[in-house]
Amino acid sequence: MSVTVESAARTAPAAVIVAIDGPSGTGKSSTSKAVAAKLGLSYLDTGAQYRAITWWMISNGIDIDDPAEIAVAAAKPVIVSGTDPSAPTITVDGEDASGPIRTQDVTSKVSAVSAVPEVRALITQLQRDIAAGAGQGIVVEGRDIGTTVLPDADLKVFLTASPEARAARRSGEIKGSDVAATREALIKRDAADSGRKTSPLAKADDAVEVDTTELTLDQVIECVVTLIEEKQATK
Template sequence: MSSTLVVAVDGPSGSGKSSTARGVATRLSLAYLDTGAMYRAVTWALLQRGTDLGDPDAIARDAADVQIVSGTDPGAPTITADGTDVSQAIREDDVTAHVSPVAAVPQVRTLLVELQRRVIASADQGIVVEGRDIGSTVAPDAAVKVYLVADAEARAARRAAERGGADQEATAASLAARDRIDSTRATSPLTRADGAVQIDGTHLSLEEVVDAVAALVEEARTA
């Protein structure tokens, strides 16, 4: 890994990782990478190809040919799959329903972790990276590691609001299922990395969470 300043923000779905990571990157003039979007982009591409997403071997084979490009501007993050802008498409229900089994395939994780490390190494000004295995696998030597959590009700309310007022109970069930898959997969499971500072954002505003992470970054910069 390079000497790039890396801020790793991990945590479960709906914990506020994206808003927090983008807020910190914007405030501190750092680059930003949403690794979850990369897994979603691969999932979108495989759905377009008609890949059998119940077959890990088929997923591994077809994912090897998908070209993912992630923009790192926190003010306007972009992502393309095979040259197509999929920034909106990857948030659709079909992708959401299939991303966990795709992300659990070891070959997919190997491909994307390598890509993520290349993006990190190219960010001369430093980078905030969000995901589920950043501090544990992608950038274990990150200067700052944060594990962002929130209680189940708060997470479901946030995610339902993001989806235009979706059913909160159904959203909570979906998040719980995603947590089980992410936390129990054999390769790079969702976990609090060694040295990560846990921040519970249940009763904090976004600004307060950004303040807390930014303070950790400034502390690391002056250490």
């Protein structure tokens, strides 16, 4: 009996923590979901959490241009993320927020809300708690996962792509959208996310950078799966 248990422990892959960061449209969400599903890991979309708190602020009449007002309200909403990669969920105060967090209004305001240090402190703690509770391991995607949220992650990946490729991908998702306008909006949001004082969008020194401009989504998924399997083999 003890032999069976010991050999199972030897062959089961060790829980692995993966951080995937990068700017908008580089393929973080699609890659992270697919990789997590393939390897039986949990998945956390941290951008959805910042979008959720932004949606709550807008819905509750908080002045988005007033960081002090945002800071005071930050602890009020209860944000819960479901981490099944085949059906990720997000609720705010028990209400499904998956639709409303993707509106243009939220997209245009999320950088301002997520720059407020009190918001980041709360959401960062939530993310660390979720990662700590993921028994089989987790793929966490965002902007500051490798640098701030999970600096001890087993693997850190930083995805990049040209602004043109990212804008083409994003505008492909929205019917009738203009690629040039999408490109300008992406560049503006990148600048805000990279320029904020508290845990800006940045590549961790020990992250593997993958330029996805000329790669298909399947190639990026395969690349990250290989990197994770290499880490698991040495854990």
